[in-house]
Amino acid sequence: MHADTTTIVRLDGVEKHFGAVRALDGVDLNVDAGECVGLVGHNGAGKSTLMNVLAGTTSPGAGSIVIGGADLTGAYGVAAATRQGIRCVFQELSLCPNLTVAENARIMHPSFSGFGWRRRAGALIVGKLDEIFPGHGIEAGNMVGDLSIARRQMVEIARAFSVTDTPAALVILDEPTSSLDAHVANQLLDYVRRFIAGGGACILISHLLGEILQTATRIVVMRDGKVVARRPANEFNRTTLVSAMGSVVEERGEHTAAATSRRSSGEPRVRARPAAQTDKLELLAHQGEIVGLAGLEGHGQKEILIGILQARKRRSDMAYVEGATALVAGDRQNEGIFPLWSIARNIGIRSLKSLRTGALIDRTKEDDLAAEWRDKINIRTPDLNNGILSLSGGNQQKTLFARALASDAEIILMDDPMRGVDVGTKQEVYNLVRREADKGRTFIWYTTEMDELDHCDHVYVFRDSRIVADLARDELTEERVLHSSFEPEA
Amino acid sequence: MPAAVKQILERPWIWVYIAAIAVWGATMVFTQGQGGGDLLTAALAFATFSVIVALGQMMVITLGPGNVDLSIPATMTLAGTVATKVMDTQDSMILVGFLLALAVGLGVGLFNYGLIRLLQIPPIIATLSSSFLFQSAAIWYNRGLRIKPPPQLADIATRDVLGLPLLAAAVILLAVIVHVVLHRTTYGRAVTAVGQNTRAAALAGINVDRVRFQTYVFCAVLAAVNGFFFSAFSGGAALNMGQAYLLNSIAVVVIGGTSVAGGFANVPGLWAAAMFLFLVEAMLNTFGLGAGIRLVLTGLIIVGVIIAAGGQKTER
Numbered sequence: 062m063h064a065d066t067t068t069i070v071r072l073d074g075v076e077k078h079f080g081a082v083r084a085l086d087g088v089d090l091n092v093d094a095g096e097c098v099g100l101v102g103h104n105g106a107g108k109s110t111l112m113n114v115l116a117g118t119t120s121p122g123a124g125s126i127v128i129g130g131a132d133l134t135g136a137y138g139v140a141a142a143t144r145q146g147i148r149c150v151f152q153e154l155s156l157c158p159n160l161t162v163a164e165n166a167r168i169m170h171p172s173f174s175g176f177g178w179r180r181r182a183g184a185l186i187v188g189k190l191d192e193i194f195p196g197h198g199i200e201a202g203n204m205v206g207d208l209s210i211a212r213r214q215m216v217e218i219a220r221a222f223s224v225t226d227t228p229a230a231l232v233i234l235d236e237p238t239s240s241l242d243a244h245v246a247n248q249l250l251d252y253v254r255r256f257i258a259g260g261g262a263c264i265l266i267s268h269l270l271g272e273i274l275q276t277a278t279r280i281v282v283m284r285d286g287k288v289v290a291r292r293p294a295n296e297f298n299r300t301t302l303v304s305a306m307g308s309v310v311e312e313r314g315e316h317t318a319a320a321t322s323r324r325s326s327g328e329p330r331v332r333a334r335p336a337a338q339t340d341k342l343e344l345l346a347h348q349g350e351i352v353g354l355a356g357l358e359g360h361g362q363k364e365i366l367i368g369i370l371q372a373r374k375r376r377s378d379m380a381y382v383e384g385a386t387a388l389v390a391g392d393r394q395n396e397g398i399f400p401l402w403s404i405a406r407n408i409g410i411r412s413l414k415s416l417r418t419g420a421l422i423d424r425t426k427e428d429d430l431a432a433e434w435r436d437k438i439n440i441r442t443p444d445l446n447n448g449i450l451s452l453s454g455g456n457q458q459k460t461l462f463a464r465a466l467a468s469d470a471e472i473i474l475m476d477d478p479m480r481g482v483d484v485g486t487k488q489e490v491y492n493l494v495r496r497e498a499d500k501g502r503t504f505i506w507y508t509t510e511m512d513e514l515d516h517c518d519h520v521y522v523f524r525d526s527r528i529v530a531d532l533a534r535d536e537l538t539e540e541r542v543l544h545s546s547f548e549p550e551a
Numbered sequence: 552m553p554a555a556v557k558q559i560l561e562r563p564w565i566w567v568y569i570a571a572i573a574v575w576g577a578t579m580v581f582t583q584g585q586g587g588g589d590l591l592t593a594a595l596a597f598a599t600f601s602v603i604v605a606l607g608q609m610m611v612i613t614l615g616p617g618n619v620d621l622s623i624p625a626t627m628t629l630a631g632t633v634a635t636k637v638m639d640t641q642d643s644m645i646l647v648g649f650l651l652a653l654a655v656g657l658g659v660g661l662f663n664y665g666l667i668r669l670l671q672i673p674p675i676i677a678t679l680s681s682s683f684l685f686q687s688a689a690i691w692y693n694r695g696l697r698i699k700p701p702p703q704l705a706d707i708a709t710r711d712v713l714g715l716p717l718l719a720a721a722v723i724l725l726a727v728i729v730h731v732v733l734h735r736t737t738y739g740r741a742v743t744a745v746g747q748n749t750r751a752a753a754l755a756g757i758n759v760d761r762v763r764f765q766t767y768v769f770c771a772v773l774a775a776v777n778g779f780f781f782s783a784f785s786g787g788a789a790l791n792m793g794q795a796y797l798l799n800s801i802a803v804v805v806i807g808g809t810s811v812a813g814g815f816a817n818v819p820g821l822w823a824a825a826m827f828l829f830l831v832e833a834m835l836n837t838f839g840l841g842a843g844i845r846l847v848l849t850g851l852i853i854v855g856v857i858i859a860a861g862g863q864k865t866e867r
Contacts, residue, residue, distance in 0.1 A: 370754065388754050396754055399747040401814050410744055411755050413737040421735040464755065 067094040068130070069231045069262050070115065070147070075124030077110055084110040085121065086286035092231055097253055097263040099277025099294060101270065102306055103483045107286040108266050109453075112233050115264070116149040117142035129230075146230030148221040150237050154213050158206030162186055162216050165205055170225040189219040193252040194245060210240045210392055211358040218249060222256065232256070233264045238272060239480040240391075242358040242509045243543075250276045268483050269510070270302050282306055303484060330503050331472060333369050333380035335361050337526040344521050344528060346472070346503045351494065353517030354507040356546045361526030362507040366474045369505065384503075387411055387470035389461050391477035391507075397461045398449050405431035405445040407460050411468040434463035439489060455482045462490060466497060473497070475506040479513065491516050511539050522546055563808035564820030566859045570852075571827040578834040588714050590833060595719040596711070598825035600784070602722050603777040604796050605803040605821045606729050607770030611674075612804055614763055615746040615813030620770045622663060622678040623800055624793025625685035627778030630655040631788035632689040634779050635698045642703040649779060656775025659685060660768030667767070668760065674767075690790060700783040708783035718780060723822070730818040742766060746813030802828065806853060827856070 070092045077085040084107050092098050102108050113119035114126075117139040125134040128145045142149075156165045163183035167173045173182045183201025190197045194215050205213055214237065221232050234253070238246035253263050253276055267273050273280060273294070280297055282290040282305040290305040297305070331346040344365065346352045354362040365379070370388050372380040390397035399407055409416055409427045416426045431445045440459045442452060449457060458478060465473050479487055494516065498504055506517060514520050520537050522530035522545040530545035559565055575594075579587050604623050611620045630652040638648035659681070666677035700708070710717050733739035741762045744752040753759045777796070782788035805811055806827065807820025831852055835845040 367754075387756070390751065390754060395748070396750050397748075399744055399751060399814070401743075401747050401810075406740075410740065410752075410757075413740055417737070421731070422737070422740065 068092070069094055069128070071125075071127040072111075072114070073125045073127075075111070075114060075121045075126070077107075077114065077119060077121050083286045085114070087124070088283075088286070088288055090281065090288065092262050092264060094230070094260050094262050095257055096278045097257045097265055097276055099273035099280040100264055100266045100283065101268075101273055101280065101302065102283035103455075103485055106283040106306075108283055109235060110286075111283070112149065112151075112235055112264070112266065115142070115147060115231075115233060116151075117147075143227055146228035147233070148229050148231070149233045149235070150214075150217050150221045151235050154210075154217055156205045156213055156217055156220075158204070160205060161201065162199060162203050162205060162208075163201040165216065166220055166223065169220055170223070170227075172226045185223050185225070186216065186219055189223040190215060193219055193222065194248050209359040211242065211245065214240050215245065222252070229261060231262045231264065233266075235266045236268065236480070237265070238267060238269065240358065240477070240509070242356075242546075243511060244357060244546075246272070268487075270299055270484065274299065274302065306484070328383070330383045331369055331380065331505065333365055333372075333382075335365055335523075335526055335528060336379055337361070338528060342521075342528040342531055344505075346505055346519075348471075348503055349498050349501050350519060351498050351504040351506060351517045353514045353520040354505065354523060355511075355514055355520050355542050356523035356529075358509055360523040360546075362523050363476060364526065365523075366476055366505065366507055369472070370474055382472065384471035385469050386472045386474060387465040387468045389465045389473065389475045389478040391475075391480050393454065393457055393461065393480075396476075398457055400448075400450055402449060403446045404435075404440065404442060404449050404452065404460055407449045408434055408445075408463045408467055411464045411470075415469060430467055431463070434467045438463050438466070438493060439486075455486050458482050459486065459490070462493075466493070471501070472503045472505065475504065475508075477507050477509050479508070479510065511542065514542065562819070564817055564823055567806060567808065567820055567823035567827055567856055570856045570859070571823055571830055574827065574830040574834050574852075578830070578837050581834075581837055590830075592711055592714045592716065594826050594829045594833070595714075596709075596716045596784075597829050598822065599716060599719045599722045600777055600781050601796070601799055601803050601825035601828070602726060602821050603780075604774050604800040605807070605825065606726065606818070607773035608800040609804045609807070609809050609816050609818070609821060610729075610733075610742055610766045611770045612801070612809060612811065613742050613746045613813055613816040614766055615749060618674050618746075618763075618813065619801065620663070620678045620767065620774075621675060621797065622659065622682035622685060622771070623774040623777075624795075624797045625682035625689070626656065626659045626771055626774035627781060627793035627796060628788065628790055629659070629685045629689040629692075629778070630775035631778035631782035631792060632693045632790075635700055635782050635788045636693050638701050638704070640699050640701050642701045645701055645704050648701075648704075652775045652779035653772060656772035657768060659775065660771030663771060664764045664767040668764070686790070689788075693788075697787040697789055699787050704783045705786070708780050718784070726818050726822060733816055733818060738762065738765065743814050743816065746810075746815070748814075799828065802853070806856060828853075 068091055072088060072090045075085055075088045088111060090111070100108050110119060114121050117137055120137070125132060126137050127133065133141055157168065163179050163186060166182040166186040167178060170182065187201050190199055197215055199208065199212055199216060205216065208216065218237055222229055237249060241249065250272060253265065257263055265273060265277055274297060277294045280292060280294050280302065281288055284306060327347060329345040329347050331344065333344040344352070356362060366388065368379040369382055370386050372382040373386070399410065405428055408431045412430060413422060416422050416430065428445065435442070435445060438459050440456050440463065442456065449460060452460065461478065494504055506513070508514065514537060518534050520532045520542065521528050522532070522542055524546055530541065532541060575590065578590065608620055608623065611618050633655055634648035634652045637651055638644040663678055663681050666672050666681060667674050708718055741752065741757045744755070744757055745759055745762055749759060778793065781792060785792065803821055803824040806824035808817040809815065809820065831849055835848055
């Protein structure tokens with residue numbers, strides 16, 4: 062390996078064990094200036110741990126860390142990482158919700174001090190947002206907690222790329238596009254290309270292989286805590302990349318054949334109209350149907366999901382719903398998990414009434430229910446009594462699926478639930494959703510990923526809190542969805 | 552170490568029990584074994600009153616950050632005052648007095664939650680301001696006169712069988728029931744779910760408003776019951792009778808291993824913490840230390856026990 066001056070980071074034989082779990086098992090990685098390293102692997106392959114090591118938040122059990130030519134093994138931490146210009150955008154966002162955008166910028170850049178620091182910090186962050194995400198609509202004085210998850214992610218990204226007295230030499234992006242819609246995600250990937258062309262370096266972690274193949278200059282594949290392949294990006298294609306990760310690609314044609322539109326003429330189970338709807342379009346969902354909600358992030362899809370979810374409890378004129386509802390949250394931390402509880406309790410919470418014997422919750426029933434769904438949905442854990450936080454992000458998400466599917470709900474609402482979930486898991490879940498729909502359940506599925514609309518029988522496109530297009534399965538094309546998401550109708 | 556022993560040592564409350572026993576032992580060493588049984592009986596008798604209110608406070612605190620009931624002392628005073636005045640030392644009126652105390656508790660709970668929900672006042676402010684109203688109502692109702700409890704009620708409240716106070720036995724049973732409610736009923740699960748992640752709880756189909764309402768009412772009713780029995784125990788309702796229970800109820804909850812941040816509650820620890828707080832004071836009094844030193848030591852011992860109890864584990 063050549064040790065010239067453009068090498069920003071070199072890791073040799075890095076190991077990290079958590080109890081019996083070997084999260085990192087002797088990993089070598091080097092990143093040079095001017096390259097974007099794509100890092101892929103299944104959930105639990107060790108990607109996030111590796112990034113934590115680079116960010117200085119986790120210290121490795123063995124191995125050496127060389128940054129900018131200096132051996133920092135043992136002396137490496139968050140402060141050293143910051144000095145060396147290593148920046149991280151983590152999968153779980155790290156902004157303070159009770160502070161404004163400008164104040165959050167100050168947290169990372171202590172050089173803003175004295176009178177007028179808010180104004181200067183705000184100018185820096187908004188300038189960077191303008192550069193990366195033109196038309197972002199975020200102001201320096203916005204409270205972060207009031208921003209949608211996509212906008213929070215944009216602020217976090219802009220903050221990581223902004224430069225004050227410390228450089229931004231290497232920016233690590235861990236699933237940066239998982240909550241961004243296609244348009245904003247492309248803005249980011251374009252910026253990453255400009256950034257590395259200017260001599261910066263990036264590590265891009267993503268489950269969207271298309272993104273990796275388009276953006277990365279070099280791809281590193283991890284499996285079970287080890288690097289199993291590293292090659293220039295142009296030597297990979299989708300199939301070889303997936304097989305390097307160790308999962309089998311399913312041909313997409315097979316699915317499409319099965320999915321002709323199956324809209325029945327019977328009474329719909331769900332009938333909903335956004336509050337802002339002025340014309341006659343309304344959302345209908347029948348028994349056994351998978352209905353997709355498309356459009357750019359934050360255009361009213363979530364509101365209608367919540368409206369449908371709570372329609373039976375609060376009489377609302379937004380939605381008429383026949384049957385019990387359950388939600389699969391996409392914003393795991395804020396809307397999904399109960400962090401102090403075991404996996405089993407997190408699954409059982411939506412089904413407590415049926416888990417009772419007499420007035421009391423029967424633990425055997427609760428454990429049996431959890432065990433049944435662990436097997437059905439393949440939650441990777443040695444013990445369902447372990448805390449939910451012992452699971453990787455993807456497996457936490459599966460737990461949330463299990464919670465909804467194990468319940469008595471006939472209508473399952475999904476709020477972009479595939480954020481940060483790996484390809485193999487996604488396939489498993491898609492198949493499961495189809496099987497459950499065949500059994501008669503109704504799914505209403507908000508997604509920011511175009512590919513997932515292929516699994517839907519019927520798609521509604523949202524813009525400005527309104528339904529603007531109603532597409533049956535055979536009318537669905539990417540162009541039509543994009544067209545409806547952006548263009549006002551003639 | 553055998554698995555069973557290890558499992559017990561992992562319980563967060565076990566250290567508080569160990570501390571309580573150690574404090575009792577230290578007192579016994581000092582007095583050369585004199586009056587050990589009496590001391591335990593006294594500790595049980597006083598801890599009973601701490602535990603009744605702490606059970607309610609624990610549920611409220613478990614609802615999550617910002618939830619605390621500061622109206623407990625005033626509720627105790629109001630319920631005790633109203634009940635003793637209506638009973639007017641008549642044994643035949645005991646049941647009426649008790650039902651009246653329950654009604655006071657119910658009214659207080661409704662009023663508190665009304666302030667919190669309808670007027671959107673933070674619980675800490677809502678219960679603080681309502682406590683002034685309840686305290687004033689108690690003063691207005693009885694002009695501060697102390698009326699003795701009916702003799703039979705006083706007898707029930709102060710009697711013990713083989714060193715175990717009757718009331719303590721009843722409250723141990725109550726604690727067992729609350730423990731089961733907390734862990735094995737949908738209501739208990741809902742309280743801990745709301746305390747961990749209110750938004751997730753609402754989206755998982757839990758009626759958050761109803762759970763919070765029930766919890767504030769539960770807490771107020773227990774405070775009223777405590778006021779009823781404490782005025783019987785101490786020879787009549789006094790206007791300041793609840794004062795000690797404001798901080799005591801919170802301290803017992805926290806030392807007992809319940810998370811101040813909400814979402815995790817612990818019933819067995821309440822008894823340990825209540826006994827412990829009483830025994831520490833008794834021990835320092837026995838040692839004959841000055842008031843200043845007593846306070847310093849009490850503080851240090853509490854900090855020590857909380858550190859020993861350590862971090863929390865995932866519940867199961």
